[in-house]
Structure formats: C-alpha cells, structure tokens
Amino acid sequence: MLxxxxxxxxxxxxxxxxxxAQIFDEHAYGPHPKxxxxxxxxxxxxxxxxxxxxxxxGWQTGxxxxxxxxxxxxxxxxxxxxxxxxxxTRLMPEAHPLEQVQDLARALAYVEENAHKWGGDPERIILMxxxxxxxxxxxxxxxxxxxxxxxxxxxxxxxxLDTAALDVAQGMSGVARRWLGPVFGEDQTQWQAxxxxxxxxxxxxxxxxxxxxTRSWPCPMAERFAQPFSQVDVLPAPLAHRAINGRLGRKGxxxxxxxxxxxxxxxx
Numbered sequence: 001m002l003x004x005x006x007x008x009x010x011x012x013x014x015x016x017x018x019x020x021a022q023i024f025d026e027h028a029y030g031p032h033p034k035x036x037x038x039x040x041x042x043x044x045x046x047x048x049x050x051x052x053x054x055x056x057x058g059w060q061t062g063x064x065x066x067x068x069x070x071x072x073x074x075x076x077x078x079x080x081x082x083x084x085x086x087x088x089t090r091l092m093p094e095a096h097p098l099e100q101v102q103d104l105a106r107a108l109a110y111v112e113e114n115a116h117k118w119g120g121d122p123e124r125i126i127l128m129x130x131x132x133x134x135x136x137x138x139x140x141x142x143x144x145x146x147x148x149x150x151x152x153x154x155x156x157x158x159x160x161l162d163t164a165a166l167d168v169a170q171g172m173s174g175v176a177r178r179w180l181g182p183v184f185g186e187d188q189t190q191w192q193a194x195x196x197x198x199x200x201x202x203x204x205x206x207x208x209x210x211x212x213x214t215r216s217w218p219c220p221m222a223e224r225f226a227q228p229f230s231q232v233d234v235l236p237a238p239l240a241h242r243a244i245n246g247r248l249g250r251k252g253x254x255x256x257x258x259x260x261x262x263x264x265x266x267x268x
C-alpha cells in the first residue's frame with residue numbers, strides 16, 4: 001500500500017518514471033517501527049555512488065517522507081547516477097541524539113550490506129542530513145567508535161545542510177540555545193559528547209557544510225569549525241534554513257555547487 005501511494009504521488013507530480021528504475025520503500029533496517037528507509041534507484045545502476053539522507057526536525061519531529069527531504073533530491077541525484085536513500089531514525093523523547101546516531105549507524109550498515117542489490121557501490125556511500133539530521137550524520141562520520149560498533153566503514157563523504165550543532169557549547173551561548181537547550185539540557189559533559197567539534201581530526205572523511213547566509217551566525221560557526229581542517233569546506237548559501245533542504249536538487253547555482261563538490265571528492 002505504501003509503495004502504491006508513493007508511486008501515485010510521483011505520478012500526480014508528473015515524475016513517475018522520470019529517473020527511477022525502481023523505488024523500494026519501507027525497508028526495515030532494525031526492529032523499531034522507525035527503523036525504515038526508502039530507496040530510489042536510477043535506471044541502469046551499476047556500481048553507483050549512494051547518498052543516505054536523514055531528515056531534520058529538531059531531533060523530535062520529521063520524516064523521510066516529507067517532500068522537501070526526498071523529492072527534488074531523489075529526482076536529481078538518480079538522474080546523476082546516484083542511488084538515493086531517505087531514512088528515519090527514532091526521535092526524542094524515545095531516543096536522545098546519540099541514540100539517533102546509533103540508529104543512523106544501523107541504517108548505514110544496512111545500506112552498505114544491500115547496496116549491491118540496488119546497483120550501488122558499498123564503498124561509495126555519502127551521508128547527507130539537514131538541520132538536526134545534519135548534526136546526526138556529521139557526528140556519526142566522526143565517531144569511529146560508533147562506526148566500529150556497527151561494523152561499518154566511514155562514509156566516503158558527508159554533506160551537512162545547515163546544522164546549529166557542530167559545537168553544542170558554542171551554540172548554547174548564542175541564539176541557537178532556544179533550539180538546543182530543550183534537547184541537550186544543562187549538562188556540559190553531554191554538550192561535549194554530542195558535538196562534532198569534539199571528534200574531528202585530519203583523518204576524517206571530506207565534509208561539506210552548507211550554511212545559511214541569511215542569518216548572522218551559521219556561517220561564522222561553520223568557518224570556525226572548518227578552519228583547522230583541509231578536508232572541510234563551507235558553502236554559504238543565500239537561502240533560508242528550510243530552503244537549503246528543499247531546493248537542493250532543483251536547477252541552479254546552489255545545486256551546481258554541491259554537485260561540483262561531490263564530483264571532486266569522488267575523484268581517485
């Protein structure tokens with residue numbers, strides 16, 4: 001039923017069969033009802049790179065099925081030869097952010113194990129996330145202990161779409177506190193444990209941080225995070241927070257810039 005509804009949605013949007021050879025929805029990567037992911041496979045896929053996308057929603061809401069999470073991205077990236085995967089994890093209050101990172105590790109393990117069935121390359125998986133999902137994806141890529149516990153290799157690269165939580169302590173000292181405070185509380189040891197800045201080093205995979213230049217703080221925060229590391233790039237975008245998510249995959253300079261970065265990091 002869910003697969004039929006998804007295909008009907010694509011048909012109503014005039015995109016059924018546009019670039020997809022197949023759509024596999026509601027794959028279970030674990031026992032919880034939220035442990036589900038959807039897979040969009042390009043025509044003729046063989047050894048294709050894979051994008052694993054995690055939605056935002058303040059660690060508390062959101063879904064892989066929200067149109068601005070998957071619609072433009074799946075259409076565009078399958079047309080570019082990528083397998084595109086949109087996943088859910090458990091959310092607060094049931095699962096705090098570090099448990100969400102563990103869920104994403106489990107999803108990554110499932111994608112790595114099954115990529116060949118979809119024409120994907122398990123050694124070329126790119127993590128992508130928006131907002132809180134960008135925090136979770138970035139943190140997973142930098143946490144070797146969690147990757148090892150899940151039995152997976154590090155992703156080839158990470159695309160972080162406008163997160164406020166690269167450095168939770170820094171965020172809690174500014175305007176981002178209103179979003180971060182209800183999630184991370186007042187325990188500063190938890191702030192450190194949940195911050196990508198705590199773990200990044202020169203051996204980590206390439207990371208693109210897209211930040212909204214329409215607000216005063218996201219890009220300076222991203223630049224401070226990136227400054228010591230040659231593998232971290234920052235892409236300021238003159239787009240609102242939600243548009244950074246929804247417009248990726250639409251024709252234009254923004255999508256072109258992200259695509260150029262993805263092409264570069266995949267060069268041998």
